[in-house]
Amino acid sequence: xxxxxxxxxxGPTAVINSSLFGVIRxxxxxxxxxxxxxxxxNGIQGFLQDRYLDLGELPSGTLNALRITPGAYLGSCxxxxxxxxxxxVYPLLFEKLKALKVGYFFYIGxxxxxxxxxxxxxxxAKAKSTIRFIGIPKTIDNDLxxxxxxxxxxxxxxxxxxxxxxxxxxxxxxxxxxxxxxEIMGRHAGWLAASSVLARKYEGDNPVLIYLPEVPFDQxxxxxQVQESLKQRPNLVVCVSEGxxxxxxxxxxxxxxxxxxxTFGHKMLTGCGKYLENLVKERLGVKVRSVxxxxxxxxxxxxxxxxxxxxxSMAGSFGVEAALKGETGKMVSFVRASGPNYGISCSLVDxxxxxxxxxxxxxxxxxxxxxxVGQEFxxxxxxxxxxxxxxPMKNGLPDxxxxx
Amino acid sequence: xxxxxxxxxxGPTAVINSSLFGVIRxxxxxxxxxxxxxxxxNGIQGFLQDRYLDLGELPSGTLNALRITPGAYLGSCxxxxxxxxxxxVYPLLFEKLKALKVGYFFYIGxxxxxxxxxxxxxxxAKAKSTIRFIGIPKTIDNDLxxxxxxxxxxxxxxxxxxxxxxxxxxxxxxxxxxxxxxEIMGRHAGWLAASSVLARKYEGDNPVLIYLPEVPFDQxxxxxQVQESLKQRPNLVVCVSEGxxxxxxxxxxxxxxxxxxxTFGHKMLTGCGKYLENLVKERLGVKVRSVxxxxxxxxxxxxxxxxxxxxxSMAGSFGVEAALKGETGKMVSFVRASGPNYGISCSLVDxxxxxxxxxxxxxxxxxxxxxxVGQEFxxxxxxxxxxxxxxPMKNGLPDxxxxx
Numbered sequence: 001x002x003x004x005x006x007x008x009x010x011g012p013t014a015v016i017n018s019s020l021f022g023v024i025r026x027x028x029x030x031x032x033x034x035x036x037x038x039x040x041x042n043g044i045q046g047f048l049q050d051r052y053l054d055l056g057e058l059p060s061g062t063l064n065a066l067r068i069t070p071g072a073y074l075g076s077c078x079x080x081x082x083x084x085x086x087x088x089v090y091p092l093l094f095e096k097l098k099a100l101k102v103g104y105f106f107y108i109g110x111x112x113x114x115x116x117x118x119x120x121x122x123x124x125a126k127a128k129s130t131i132r133f134i135g136i137p138k139t140i141d142n143d144l145x146x147x148x149x150x151x152x153x154x155x156x157x158x159x160x161x162x163x164x165x166x167x168x169x170x171x172x173x174x175x176x177x178x179x180x181x182x183e184i185m186g187r188h189a190g191w192l193a194a195s196s197v198l199a200r201k202y203e204g205d206n207p208v209l210i211y212l213p214e215v216p217f218d219q220x221x222x223x224x225q226v227q228e229s230l231k232q233r234p235n236l237v238v239c240v241s242e243g244x245x246x247x248x249x250x251x252x253x254x255x256x257x258x259x260x261x262x263t264f265g266h267k268m269l270t271g272c273g274k275y276l277e278n279l280v281k282e283r284l285g286v287k288v289r290s291v292x293x294x295x296x297x298x299x300x301x302x303x304x305x306x307x308x309x310x311x312x313s314m315a316g317s318f319g320v321e322a323a324l325k326g327e328t329g330k331m332v333s334f335v336r337a338s339g340p341n342y343g344i345s346c347s348l349v350d351x352x353x354x355x356x357x358x359x360x361x362x363x364x365x366x367x368x369x370x371x372x373v374g375q376e377f378x379x380x381x382x383x384x385x386x387x388x389x390x391x392p393m394k395n396g397l398p399d400x401x402x403x404x
Numbered sequence: 405x406x407x408x409x410x411x412x413x414x415g416p417t418a419v420i421n422s423s424l425f426g427v428i429r430x431x432x433x434x435x436x437x438x439x440x441x442x443x444x445x446n447g448i449q450g451f452l453q454d455r456y457l458d459l460g461e462l463p464s465g466t467l468n469a470l471r472i473t474p475g476a477y478l479g480s481c482x483x484x485x486x487x488x489x490x491x492x493v494y495p496l497l498f499e500k501l502k503a504l505k506v507g508y509f510f511y512i513g514x515x516x517x518x519x520x521x522x523x524x525x526x527x528x529a530k531a532k533s534t535i536r537f538i539g540i541p542k543t544i545d546n547d548l549x550x551x552x553x554x555x556x557x558x559x560x561x562x563x564x565x566x567x568x569x570x571x572x573x574x575x576x577x578x579x580x581x582x583x584x585x586x587e588i589m590g591r592h593a594g595w596l597a598a599s600s601v602l603a604r605k606y607e608g609d610n611p612v613l614i615y616l617p618e619v620p621f622d623q624x625x626x627x628x629q630v631q632e633s634l635k636q637r638p639n640l641v642v643c644v645s646e647g648x649x650x651x652x653x654x655x656x657x658x659x660x661x662x663x664x665x666x667t668f669g670h671k672m673l674t675g676c677g678k679y680l681e682n683l684v685k686e687r688l689g690v691k692v693r694s695v696x697x698x699x700x701x702x703x704x705x706x707x708x709x710x711x712x713x714x715x716x717s718m719a720g721s722f723g724v725e726a727a728l729k730g731e732t733g734k735m736v737s738f739v740r741a742s743g744p745n746y747g748i749s750c751s752l753v754d755x756x757x758x759x760x761x762x763x764x765x766x767x768x769x770x771x772x773x774x775x776x777v778g779q780e781f782x783x784x785x786x787x788x789x790x791x792x793x794x795x796p797m798k799n800g801l802p803d804x805x806x807x808x
Contacts, residue, residue, distance in 0.1 A: 012577050042579050071573030078578070162801050166703040169475030169804060173416050174482070175446050198799065201806065270674075291698045299570040302706035305800070385800035396602065396709070396789035397566050400573060404606065 001033065002103025004320070006055070007040035007047065008072040009079070009109035009116065013152030014159075014304050015312035016138045017066040017073045017401065019108045022316020023136070024055045024063060027104075033324055038100060043077035043107075044116060048093065052100070065401035067309055068389050070299035073401055080112060081119045090123045097131055104132050104323040108316070110139035110150075114331055114355035121329035121351065132328035134319040135351050138312070140298045142191035145357045146349040147333035151315055152298070154308030154384035157195035159300045160184055161385060163293055164239060165199035168206035172235040178287040179226060179236045179280050182207070183273030185297050186241045189360045190214050192297065193241035194373045195381055206237035214361050215370035216247035219255075222276070223283055225371055230286065244272055252276070301398045306387025311344055318346035342383035405437065406507025408724070410459070411444035411451065412476040412542075413483070413513035413520065417556030418563075418708050419716035420542045421470040421477045421805065423512045426720020427540070428459045428467060431508075437728055442504060447481035447511075448520060452497065456504070469805035471713055472793050474703035477805055484516060485523045494527045501535055508536050508727040512720070514543035514554075518735055518759035525733035525755065536732035538723040539755050542716070544702045546595035549761045550753040551737035555719055556702070558712030558788035561599035563704045564588055565789060567697060568643060569603035572610035576639040583630060583640045583684050585694040586611070587677030589701050590645040593764045594618050596701065597645035598777045599785055610641035618765050619774035620651035623659075626680070627687055629775055634690065648676055656680070705802040710791025715748055722750035746787035 004027040008016055020039070027037040041051035053074075066073055082089060097105065105120065107113050117135040124131050137144050140156035164182055171180045184193040190212025197210060208229045211217055229236050245251045252272040273290035280288040315332045322330060330348040337343035365376045392399040408431045412420055424443070431441040445455035457478075470477055486493060501509065509524065511517050521539040528535055541548050544560035568586055575584045588597040594616025601614060612633045615621055633640050649655045656676040677694035684692040719736045726734060734752040741747035769780045796803040 008577075012574050046579070069573065070570050072577040075579070076577040158800060162706060163700055163704075165801055165804065166474050166705060167699055169473065169806065170416050170699050170703040173412075173476040173480040175450070175479070198801065201804070202808065291700070292696065293700075294695045295571055295574050296567055296695070296697075296700070299574040300567075300706070301570060302566060302704070382800060387800075388795065388797070391792065393792070396562060396786060396791075397569055400569065400605070402573065402605065404609075 001035045003036040003038060003101045004034055004104045004106065005038040005040060005052065005097065005100065005102045006106040006108065007043040008074045008076050009043040009107060009113040010076060010139070011110070011298065012070060012072045012076060013138050013140050013298050014070045014155035014300060015151050015309045016108055017069045017071070018309045018312035019136045019138060019151055019316040020073055021063065021066040022313035023106050023320055026317040026320035028056055030320070030324060035101065038102070039074045042075040043079060044081070044093070045077035045079040046075060047096065048089070050096070062401045065392065065399055067313065068301050068304065068391055068398055069401040070301055073403065078112070081116050085119065085123050085126060094123070094127060094129055094131070102131060104134070104320070106134050106136055106319050108136040108138050110137070110141070111144065111355060114351050117331065117351045118329065118355050124328065132323040132326070134323050134327065135331035136315050136319045137331055137333070140192060141186055141189055143189040143358050143360070144354055145359045146354055148336040148344065149334060149384060151308060151312035153191060154305040155300070155303065156185070156192055156297050157198065157381055158305045158385035159297050159303040160192055160195045160293065161198035162303050164196040164207055164237060165201070167291060168199060168237045171237055175234065176287055177230055177234045179238060181273045181276050181288065181290040182237060182239045183242055183271045183290060183292045184239055185293070186213065187243040188213055188358055190241045191361055193239055194361055194377050196239035197373050197378060198381060198385065204232060206235070207239045208233065208236055209238040209371045210373060211240045211244050211371065212361055212366060213241050213243035213245060214363060215366055217244040217252055218246065219279060223279070225369070226280060227284060240272055240276065242271060301391065301400070304389050305385045306389050307384055309389055315346060322348055405439045407440040407442060407505050408438055408508045408510065409442040409444060409456065409501065409504065409506045410510040410512065411447040412478045412480050413447040413511055413517040414480060414543070415514070415702065416474060416476045416480060417542050417544050417702050418474045418559035418704060419555050419713045420512055421473045421475070422713045422716035423540045423542060423555055423720040424477055425467065425470040426717035427510050427724055430721035430724035432460055434724070434728060439505065442506070443478045446479040447483060448485070448497070449481035449483040450479060451500065452493070454500070466805045469796065469803055471717065472705050472708065472795055472802055473805040474705055477807065482516070485520055489523065489527050489530060498527070498531060498533055498535070506535060508538070508724070510538050510540055510723055510727070512540040512542050514541070514545070515548065515759060518755050521735065521755045522733065522759050528732065536727045536730070538727050538731065539735035540719050540723050541735055541737070544596060545590055545593055547593040547762050547764070548758055549763045550758055552740040552748065553738060553788060555712060555716035557595060558709040559704070559707065560596055560701050561602065561785055562709045562789035563701050563707040564596055564599045564697060565602035566707050568600040568611055568641060569605070571695060572603060572641045575641055579638065580691055581634055581638045582691040583642060585677045585680050585692065586641060586643045587646055587675045587694060587696045588643055589697065590617065591647040592617055592762055594645045595765055597643055598765055598781050600643035601777050601782060602785060602789060608636060610639070611643040612637065612640055613642040613775045614777060615644045615648050615775065616765055616770060617645045617647035617649060618767060619770055621648040621656055622650065623656070623683060627683070629773070630684060631688060644676055644680065646675060705795065705804070708793050709789045710793050711788055713793055718750060726752055
């Protein structure tokens with residue numbers, strides 16, 4: 001009888017613990033094939049320091065609470081395994097796995113984590129180890145290839161859409177002309193910024209302008225677009241991805257450092273939202289503010305998408321089943337059912353093909369002026385934000401799972 | 405038979421429309437005494453331009469949706485009536501009210517709005533008008549006197565507590581030492597920043613340090629407190645009110661403008677959170693980030709407190725009943741039941757005593773070092789964040805009420 005070990009890696013999301021829940025529950029269900037379900041504390045990095053715990057010993061309340069708890073219950077790391085599979089860390093790691101009688105290794109994470117799964121599975125093949133390695137995807141950025149979408153994106157998209165809708169209501173209470181610039185996560189891919197379109201309740205509603213990193217940003221064009229839009233409605237909400245850049249590839253947020261210094265004499269780097277706020281104030285003289293949605297995008301329980309949480313858990317379960325069937329070196333991927341009704345089934349893809357690739361918003365889904373996304377995006381994203389979780393509450397807040 | 409007119413004024417909240425709902429429903433219920441329930445568009449300012457609507461004509465779906473819609477459905481204004489009751493605007497306004505056969509005037513707002521109610525009721529007495537003027541309190545800042553708390557505060561406090569809890573989970577995923585500074589609304593009163601304490605799940609949990617404007621802020625003491633706290637736990641969440649200031653009364657956010665200039669050569673004013681982020685980076689060399697909770701604090705539907713929404717509606721209803729009984733020049737206030745069980749009843753206070761006053765957090769509720777609040781605050785605030793609204797949903801988001 002072999003054991004499972006599972007780890008979390010990279011930035012946290014609202015549902016990365018739902019995938020952990022899926023792995024644990026599925027693992028514990030297979031009492032004839034699986035002994036223990038271990039969790040690495042702080043991913044590979046912590047495991048190399050022998051930090052792990054037995055997840056079978058979690059109280060059922062904690063296990064259930066994982067489904068609504070953001071962050072990463074096991075802790076995370078940003079540890080990159082050496083490219084050289086001859087490095088001494090590999091035999092060391094496999095010794096530790098062997099000592100724990102691990103037969104199945106699951107890593108929940110994004111691009112870099114899939115790189116880890118790729119390397120470990122390739123080393124296993126070389127070393128003739130029978131340990132199976134499966135990647136469970138997660139990233140709010142939705143930038144993994146070979147999967148319809150990634151767990152974590154739906155909840156972040158829902159947070160963005162709800163917040164932009166509410167900021168739009170908040171911004172429209174006064175009569176005076178105003179511009180509100182909302183800066184949304186996504187350095188290289190605009191999936192999250194594009195999700196702000198889901199806040200639009202009718203044609204012409206906010207957000208009126210949406211800028212993604214997929215299209216080069218031109219600040220003069222931006223200023224005319226803002227000015228033009230202010231003729232249509234007095235209160236403008238403009239959504240920008242943090243990663244917008246000009247046609248030379250220079251990030252707009254880097255513009256702020258040109259002449260700016262902070263109190264300590266350092267280059268003052270603000271986000272692109274703050275930069276554009278100052279630009280609009282300077283050039284258009286209109287009332288303007290910027291809002292950086294910040295980390296709340298990836299960790300809001302109230303705005304969690306039930307669809308996302310369920311799919312995240314399903315990805316974890318499916319990974320365990322796949323490993324038990326003998327699969328290794330694979331990432332769990334989502335396949336969308338064709339036809340009008342939304343449905344997702346799990347499949348497996350070669351993890352070597354996934355890692356170090358990046359999926360961006362198709363240019364055909366972005367309008368010609370580069371200031372909006374079309375119906376294709378809405379059809380794609382809308383099913384992913386459906387459903388609210390039933391939240392176990394304690395002291396007025398969701399009853400989160402946590403390690404002290 | 406007389407008509408009602410109701411307006412909203414000042415900054416929006418998550419439940420200001422619940423109070424509007426309360427006024428409308430109560431007004432429409434009194435079919436024998438009340439003809440129409442009118443709403444001023446953009447408060448007094450819009451009404452002076454004859455902008456109003458008949459709220460009895462709202463579809464019932466819209467009326468119900470008001471209870472979960474942030475912003476201000478009727479629009480708001482920041483219009484201050486002249487101190488001189490002899491000003492020509494008063495007879496003009498009363499002419500307009502008379503033309504609409506208004507007998508009862510309700511204004512939902514904070515300090516400045518109560519000033520409006522005070523002036524209008526005093527002018528009415530002078531001019532021997534029988535129109536009755538009642539203020540319905542609202543402000544996320546909770547800084548109105550003569551009421552246990554204000555509608556709007558509970559939902560904002562719940563948003564702050566949930567967000568800080570989630571930011572704490574997010575911040576604790578890595579092993580490296582880190583400081584996260586969360587900047588919370590409240591220029592002069594620390595009620596909202598203090599509410600971050602409700603995020604603490606056990607002794608020693610984040611937020612470890614909480615700074616309010618009620619206590620002078622000393623940046624050297626702050627740096628030692630951060631350094632000391634980092635010995636207790638690697639991931640520190642520090643909550644600061646936007647209005648913290650030094651013992652000379654200078655806002656900490658003003659420090660950022662000392663040497664800082666932006667790309668356009670202007671003084672670079674950041675919030676105090678960003679300033680403290682730079683300070684910690686410079687002086688302690690530790691990984692640090694800042695998060696400004698920003699307007700989402702006052703407009704989140706998902707984090708709405710059901711207790712707050714119900715009380716806001718109750719305040720609206722009570723105001724209508726009071727006016728029908730002949731009251732004028734009053735603000736609806738909340739009285740908390742004594743004893744262990746939370747309960748609120750409505751009462752009336754002289755609006756002249758409320759306006760232009762400010763209620764801050766009692767110094768006795770703040771710990772000696774000025775870095776935390778005590779159990780008194782928790783006992784006070786915890787009942788106010790209880791309960792989640794049942795949200796009518798549309799396209800994955802709350803089905804907000806809005807005027808195009």
